[in-house]
Amino acid sequence: MTEPTNLPENSSLNVRSLPKVSLHDHLDGGLRPATIVELAAAVGHTLPSTDPAGLAEWFRESADSGSLPRYLETFDHTIAVMQTRESLIRVAREFVEDLAADGVVYAEVRWAPEQHVRAGLSLDEAVEAVQAGIEEGVANTEAAGSFIQVGQLITAMRHADRAMEIAELAVRHRDSGAVGFDIAGPEDGFPPSRFKDAFTYLAENQFPATVHAGEAAGIESIVDALVHGRALRLGHGVRIAEDIDVEFEDSGTQDEPEVGIVSMGRVASWVRDRGIALEVCPSSNLQTGAVASFGEDIETHPIDLLYQTGFAVTVNTDNRLMSSVTLTGEFELLMDTFDYDLDDVLELTMNAVNAAFLPLDERAALSAYVTEGFNRARG
Numbered sequence: 001m002t003e004p005t006n007l008p009e010n011s012s013l014n015v016r017s018l019p020k021v022s023l024h025d026h027l028d029g030g031l032r033p034a035t036i037v038e039l040a041a042a043v044g045h046t047l048p049s050t051d052p053a054g055l056a057e058w059f060r061e062s063a064d065s066g067s068l069p070r071y072l073e074t075f076d077h078t079i080a081v082m083q084t085r086e087s088l089i090r091v092a093r094e095f096v097e098d099l100a101a102d103g104v105v106y107a108e109v110r111w112a113p114e115q116h117v118r119a120g121l122s123l124d125e126a127v128e129a130v131q132a133g134i135e136e137g138v139a140n141t142e143a144a145g146s147f148i149q150v151g152q153l154i155t156a157m158r159h160a161d162r163a164m165e166i167a168e169l170a171v172r173h174r175d176s177g178a179v180g181f182d183i184a185g186p187e188d189g190f191p192p193s194r195f196k197d198a199f200t201y202l203a204e205n206q207f208p209a210t211v212h213a214g215e216a217a218g219i220e221s222i223v224d225a226l227v228h229g230r231a232l233r234l235g236h237g238v239r240i241a242e243d244i245d246v247e248f249e250d251s252g253t254q255d256e257p258e259v260g261i262v263s264m265g266r267v268a269s270w271v272r273d274r275g276i277a278l279e280v281c282p283s284s285n286l287q288t289g290a291v292a293s294f295g296e297d298i299e300t301h302p303i304d305l306l307y308q309t310g311f312a313v314t315v316n317t318d319n320r321l322m323s324s325v326t327l328t329g330e331f332e333l334l335m336d337t338f339d340y341d342l343d344d345v346l347e348l349t350m351n352a353v354n355a356a357f358l359p360l361d362e363r364a365a366l367s368a369y370v371t372e373g374f375n376r377a378r379g
């Protein structure tokens with residue numbers, strides 16, 4: 001007699017159907033390959049491949065190559081085809097539709113308007129075009145019997161020194177789609193303290209900011225993001241784990257030979273105790289080397305340590321095209337690696353609900369919607 005196969009507990013769980021929340025997803029990192037091919041042909045931009053499947057593979061390989069210049073080159077191609085009102089509308093609409101198809105019910109999409117004015121659009125026109133695309137995507141999703149809500153995070157590029165202008169742009173659009181501000185680009189050498197005025201302006205206008213920090217640089221960069229960036233969330237933030245010590249001691253029992261004794265540094269304690277959300281992007285973190293000091297594989301990614309020690313960890317994709325990932329796939333990766341179950345996925349999702357740049361009443365409504373979806377999945 002053969003033993004019944006012991007299927008892993010999670011195998012029947014349809015993660016795609018669960019209502020999910022995405023807080024860290026770049027517009028210029030999430031295009032459909034076929035759309036890039038069509039838009040590039042229309043503007044005469046030369047691509048590494050004009051075959052959508054070949055182009056998708058080129059993006060994936062470039063992101064995985066371990067070469068930062070090659071990784072950054074991928075954005076040259078996506079940004080080149082996102083310079084007109086029509087192309088921004090299309091890319092934003094498809095972005096929303098793709099998220100909805102992946103089961104995302106609330107998303108904040110980030111992008112840097114200053115990189116989309118080469119063909120003559122003003123910053124405001126660029127934001128309006130993306131908003132029009134988002135609204136089309138939301139309407140199409142609703143027409144198909146589904147639901148998604150999407151806000152814009154207006155990003156300033158750290159090396160461009162236009163943060164004040166971009167902060168003002170974001171605040172100008174606060175009642176028409178912009179829900180927050182972000183800075184991206186080279187973390188090392190361009191700390192938030194360089195843009196103190198912009199962050200002060202945002203704070204004076206009660207406009208929330210998330211800051212890419214703790215990705216390419218460590219604890220000092222996180223402190224700068226909290227102090228000068230007044231960051232309410234940390235973009236990645238994974239290197240906060242460098243401020244946590246884990247020592248293993250023999251437990252004296254055979255089943256659990258070692259127990260970890262965790263001690264937190266002051267910065268790690270602050271981030272954890274104040275509930276400052278970490279926008280963790282597992283696959284991206286491995287590709288960019290953000291977590292290289294912990295190891296090279298998902299097994300050594302500090303997300304589990306951060307989650308188990310009570311940080312407000314959220315799970316995100318960063319750049320779905322470059323990393324060839326979906327939010328569903330990132331959750332499945334964590335479930336396979338760390339044996340997370342439905343309760344863990346719910347807790348990580350609720351962390352994202354609570355950290356969303358939404359008013360309290362809308363967060364409560366989102367929380368109820370997510371809870372209902374998870375309850376349905378439990379059957």
Ligand SMILES: [Zn+2]
Pocket residue numbers: 024026184212235318
């Ligand atoms: Zn990012």
